[in-house]
Amino acid sequence: MRFVHETHSQRVRFATGEAAGQLEEEIAKLGASRVMVIVAEPEMPMANVIAGALPVVASHNEVAMHVPVDLAERASATATRSRADAVVSIGGGSTTGLAKAIALNTGLPIVAVPTTYAGSEATNVWGLTEADQKTTGIDDRVLPRAIVYDAALTLSLPADISAASGLNAIAHCVDSMWAPRSDPINTALAEAGIRALNTGLREVVADPMGIPGRELALQGTYLSGVAFASAGAGLHHKICHVLGGMFNLPHAPTHAVVLPYVLALNAPNAVPAQRCIARAFDAPSASEGLADLRSALDAPVSLRDLGMPESGVVDAVDAVLVAAPAGNPTPVSREGLVALLHAAWEGEAPL
Numbered sequence: 410m411r412f413v414h415e416t417h418s419q420r421v422r423f424a425t426g427e428a429a430g431q432l433e434e435e436i437a438k439l440g441a442s443r444v445m446v447i448v449a450e451p452e453m454p455m456a457n458v459i460a461g462a463l464p465v466v467a468s469h470n471e472v473a474m475h476v477p478v479d480l481a482e483r484a485s486a487t488a489t490r491s492r493a494d495a496v497v498s499i500g501g502g503s504t505t506g507l508a509k510a511i512a513l514n515t516g517l518p519i520v521a522v523p524t525t526y527a528g529s530e531a532t533n534v535w536g537l538t539e540a541d542q543k544t545t546g547i548d549d550r551v552l553p554r555a556i557v558y559d560a561a562l563t564l565s566l567p568a569d570i571s572a573a574s575g576l577n578a579i580a581h582c583v584d585s586m587w588a589p590r591s592d593p594i595n596t597a598l599a600e601a602g603i604r605a606l607n608t609g610l611r612e613v614v615a616d617p618m619g620i621p622g623r624e625l626a627l628q629g630t631y632l633s634g635v636a637f638a639s640a641g642a643g644l645h646h647k648i649c650h651v652l653g654g655m656f657n658l659p660h661a662p663t664h665a666v667v668l669p670y671v672l673a674l675n676a677p678n679a680v681p682a683q684r685c686i687a688r689a690f691d692a693p694s695a696s697e698g699l700a701d702l703r704s705a706l707d708a709p710v711s712l713r714d715l716g717m718p719e720s721g722v723v724d725a726v727d728a729v730l731v732a733a734p735a736g737n738p739t740p741v742s743r744e745g746l747v748a749l750l751h752a753a754w755e756g757e758a759p760l
């Protein structure tokens with residue numbers, strides 16, 4: 410056994426119904442007195458309650474998927490102009506992503522209050538999009554200093570968005586099994602993440618207003634983010650980043666659609682990972698476990714339904730070939746990728 414594992418420093422608070430008080434404590438711990446809040450318009454009523462007692466000097470409400478560069482620059486300029494000394498993000502991965510872009514530009518610390526299962530709050534990965542191309546990078550300045558998980562804030566997340574978002578978290582776990590820095594520690598976290606999400610997401614969809622399922626889904630989300638941050642981006646993430654940037658596809662549903670195909674491609678050549686995923690799903694095989702969960706969640710099935718043009722497959726394949734990680738368990742070929750993306754575009758059963 411020979412590996413190097415790095416653990417990131419971050420405080421994580423789980424406190425259902427207590428986001429406001431927990432957030433106040435985190436801001437006090439930072440010694441911050443000029444807070445900039447990042448929140449998308451639909452989440453503003455929620456944010457007004459949670460951040461009501463904070464010393465807020467600026468509120469930025471324009472948020473967009475995959476963080477366009479010009480938006481990041483405008484938000485960073487607001488942070489500088491308002492002399493903010495901390496950033497609080499309240500919302501999904503797009504909101505956290507914008508806070509990260511500000512941190513990248515200004516070095517300001519972030520406290521994240523996630524309201525979806527994207528998991529970005531637990532990673533030091535940033536992403537920016539310009540001219541249809543998504544660039545990602547790693548920088549410890551973008552890792553939120555603290556996370557406040559409050560399951561009550563996710564009750565308003567509709568069942569279909571919860572399902573897609575949760576499958577994005579499952580994708581972090583599955584891809585961690587063969588990502589460039591995969592090791593026995595992040596694999597164990599990923600396995601625990603799949604187990605929590607598999608139970609939690611089923612409960613969420615069956616009873617969207619139930620707190621226990623929401624809590625378990627957030628627990629799995631955090632584990633998925635930590636595993637992904639540690640293991641790095643595998644083939645699945647590279648494919649989804651290319652598709653998201655090129656065709657502006659919705660992030661979580663894209664992950665939900667593509668994952669079964671990457672799992673089917675890699676499972677035969679990644680036997681320990683396959684067994685680990687199957688164990689976490691409590692299923693005979695990894696693919697059967699994922700298929701069963703996807704069916705229970707009524708998951709999205711095709712890239713076509715998400716708005717990708719069929720003609721885009723060839724362009725996407727070229728870009729994925731450049732980005733694909735060297736150590737993928739199944740060698741990545743042009744023919745293999747064309748077949749994978751065509752099948753995902755059609756929504757055909759994975760081979």
Ligand code: NAD
Nearest residue numbers: 475501502503524525527529532534562563565566660661
């Ligand atoms: P999102 O943040 O765009 O949110 C999806 C929708 O859900 C939005 O319309 C939002 O307003 C709504 N919403 C959020 N919380 C809600 C709530 N509690 N109730 C009702 N509606 C709510 O989507 P996402 O899937 O959370 O995040 C996707 C983004 O996150 C992408 O840009 C992706 O690249 C990024 N991401 C980054 C990392 C990373 O490590 N850097 C990891 C995962 C995702």
